[in-house]
Amino acid sequence: MSVAVTLNGQPRELAEGTSVEALLKSLAAPGSGRGVAVALDGEVVPRGLWASTRPGDGSRIEIVAAVQGG
Amino acid sequence: MTGGLTIAGRALRSRLILGSGGFTSHELLERALRAAGAELCTVALRRIDPAARGGIIEVLGRAGVEVLPNTAGCYTARDAIVTAQLAREAFATDWIKLEVIGDDRTLLPDAVELMAAAEALVADGFTVLPYTTDDPVLARRLEDLGCAAVMPLGSPIGSGMGMLNPYNIALIVERAAVPVVLDAGIGTASDAALAIELGCDAVLCASAISRAHDPVAMARAVRLAVEAGELARGAGRITRRHYAQASTPDEGRPNFEPPGREPADAARR
Numbered sequence: 401m402s403v404a405v406t407l408n409g410q411p412r413e414l415a416e417g418t419s420v421e422a423l424l425k426s427l428a429a430p431g432s433g434r435g436v437a438v439a440l441d442g443e444v445v446p447r448g449l450w451a452s453t454r455p456g457d458g459s460r461i462e463i464v465a466a467v468q469g470g
Numbered sequence: 471m472t473g474g475l476t477i478a479g480r481a482l483r484s485r486l487i488l489g490s491g492g493f494t495s496h497e498l499l500e501r502a503l504r505a506a507g508a509e510l511c512t513v514a515l516r517r518i519d520p521a522a523r524g525g526i527i528e529v530l531g532r533a534g535v536e537v538l539p540n541t542a543g544c545y546t547a548r549d550a551i552v553t554a555q556l557a558r559e560a561f562a563t564d565w566i567k568l569e570v571i572g573d574d575r576t577l578l579p580d581a582v583e584l585m586a587a588a589e590a591l592v593a594d595g596f597t598v599l600p601y602t603t604d605d606p607v608l609a610r611r612l613e614d615l616g617c618a619a620v621m622p623l624g625s626p627i628g629s630g631m632g633m634l635n636p637y638n639i640a641l642i643v644e645r646a647a648v649p650v651v652l653d654a655g656i657g658t659a660s661d662a663a664l665a666i667e668l669g670c671d672a673v674l675c676a677s678a679i680s681r682a683h684d685p686v687a688m689a690r691a692v693r694l695a696v697e698a699g700e701l702a703r704g705a706g707r708i709t710r711r712h713y714a715q716a717s718t719p720d721e722g723r724p725n726f727e728p729p730g731r732e733p734a735d736a737a738r739r
Binding site: 408409427428434435436437438439442443444446447462463464465466467468469470 | 493517522
């Protein structure tokens, strides 16, 4: 089974039960996660909930990181 | 040596905050940070690029500079609030340079959305540093909401036009009980000196340095200009006068005319 999500604006299939943490790992995001943050359906997912948060079908996930700017 | 600056209880030695936008490489940014002597540097948040290697956070860490996250590119209070919350998660800081833009040609702040976002973020415990227009009334309203500083623009972001309305900036400085950071519009070192002479507590500078022909040299120039501005302000500038005022005394001027003749300029003496 898989869930269809929108990840950073792109459609993507995730194995059901995939956590935000696992998703970040699959993206090879920096391990400590400093400089990275996640929003699920427009709400911030605190770092402490990355392991237990599992996006459902239709979720909109935004994963952002620090870039030069301002 | 010039004195420091305190924002929201944090003491800063440098009155120059660097914006990280526009540098062509992380290496150049790091050298400019060192040359600027900055302790704070802005960063933005964008969708993660899995191909990116070597982050800006590491660059700031190596240079011993703290992250000042911003909400660049936000057009609504809602976007700015969520972006600030993401920044707090990403960087473990409650400081936020709040930008809510109203127009993509001028990048001028949207006062209504800015006020709404500032109010919500202050209530959420953020240390809010709002990028605002040079309107003294709006600056006061932002301060009244609980913002930790106000950051009026000198002129539009990246325009390099300096301070277009020094009168308004002076009014903001005169009234503000929180630090005033001139943000946006600085084109070269002298603009920074003028802002500090006028009474601004700090300047935030990005494009003037990052897009200069030699960013590292410009970083040093702006740093020295900020120090010069602070020294000059402390020293107290002379009053502007409509007419000249001789710096050499008139008294005791010799008379070289033959005996019996007054000097040719006697009538003007």
